[in-house]
Amino acid sequence: MIRMARAPLLAAWLLFALALPTLATATLPAEGRYPGGIARIALTGTGFAGEGEVRFRDRRVLTLAENGRWYALVGLPLDLAPGDYAVTVSPAGGPSTSIDFAIGDKQYRTQTLTVKPGMVNLSAESLARVQRETPRIRQALDHWDAAMHADSLAFHVPVPGRRSSSFGLRRVFNGESRKPHSGMDIAAPTGTAVVAPAAGVVTEAGDFFFNGNTVFVDHGHGLVTMYCHLSAIDVAPGQQVAAGERLGAVGATGRVTGPHLHWSVSLNGTMVDPALFLAAGS
Numbered sequence: 001m002i003r004m005a006r007a008p009l010l011a012a013w014l015l016f017a018l019a020l021p022t023l024a025t026a027t028l029p030a031e032g033r034y035p036g037g038i039a040r041i042a043l044t045g046t047g048f049a050g051e052g053e054v055r056f057r058d059r060r061v062l063t064l065a066e067n068g069r070w071y072a073l074v075g076l077p078l079d080l081a082p083g084d085y086a087v088t089v090s091p092a093g094g095p096s097t098s099i100d101f102a103i104g105d106k107q108y109r110t111q112t113l114t115v116k117p118g119m120v121n122l123s124a125e126s127l128a129r130v131q132r133e134t135p136r137i138r139q140a141l142d143h144w145d146a147a148m149h150a151d152s153l154a155f156h157v158p159v160p161g162r163r164s165s166s167f168g169l170r171r172v173f174n175g176e177s178r179k180p181h182s183g184m185d186i187a188a189p190t191g192t193a194v195v196a197p198a199a200g201v202v203t204e205a206g207d208f209f210f211n212g213n214t215v216f217v218d219h220g221h222g223l224v225t226m227y228c229h230l231s232a233i234d235v236a237p238g239q240q241v242a243a244g245e246r247l248g249a250v251g252a253t254g255r256v257t258g259p260h261l262h263w264s265v266s267l268n269g270t271m272v273d274p275a276l277f278l279a280a281g282s
């Protein structure tokens with residue numbers, strides 16, 4: 001359903017002035033209109049042709065064209081209630097349009113874990129560290145890079161190995177509910193190379209309390225990937241990386257029980273299931 005609304009002239013002018021080249025053609029990721037998934041919304045009939053912006057809940061979302069048709073890719077939060085939502089499409093110089101879409105439900109499994117008490121009930125020192133680190137993580141994930149760096153959204157697998165299907169897993173640590181698992185775990189021996197799944201720019205890298213040695217790669221347009229628990233970091237912030245380029249090595253740093261890669265994919269500041277970006281059977 002499409003509704004028309006007037007866009008303020010100033011906003012329209014700013015959008016036009018800020019418009020930058022966008023990803024012209026790419027293989028779209030798989031769609032999943034449920035919490036933790038991606039809504040792929042055709043922008044047909046809105047006048048959007050790459051300049052301007054599309055927003056979901058006040059956040060800009062990634063837009064791209066495939067076979068001459070424009071789409072918005074909307075990351076759907078894990079805690080989003082099933083129901084009706086909308087994106088606002090604001091083509092440069094044209095009126096804004098609202099496109100409604102429905103989100104279904106998805107049942108994720110629950111896992112009960114017993115971990116070292118110090119990792120659940122943080123010391124004052126650890127808590128202070130986590131509070132210092134959280135804004136760095138949020139900043140990397142929420143960053144909007146107007147340049148699109150990824151030339152394809154059909155991602156390389158960042159490390160070969162057994163992939164868990166644990167994205168969205170609800171976790172109870174020592175009887176206390178924690179945030180659901182917001183990434184994919186890939187089991188691999190310590191030292192195994194971790195590579196960029198698509199081209200991007202390293203925006204943050206360092207040692208974090210929960211995630212251990214971590215690298216963030218910004219692929220542009222709010223698409224950011226995160227690599228955790230690394231034994232080695234081989235890139236630095238500001239560095240451009242190509243698809244397949246080494247970022248670091250698998251490890252067991254941070255809050256883990258064994259060596260593996262925790263890989264997260266964030267779209268419009270929202271963790272989505274990384275499996276949607278991998279071709280089936282890859």
Ligand SMILES: [Zn+2]
Pocket residue numbers: 181183184185261262263
């Ligand atoms: Zn994980």
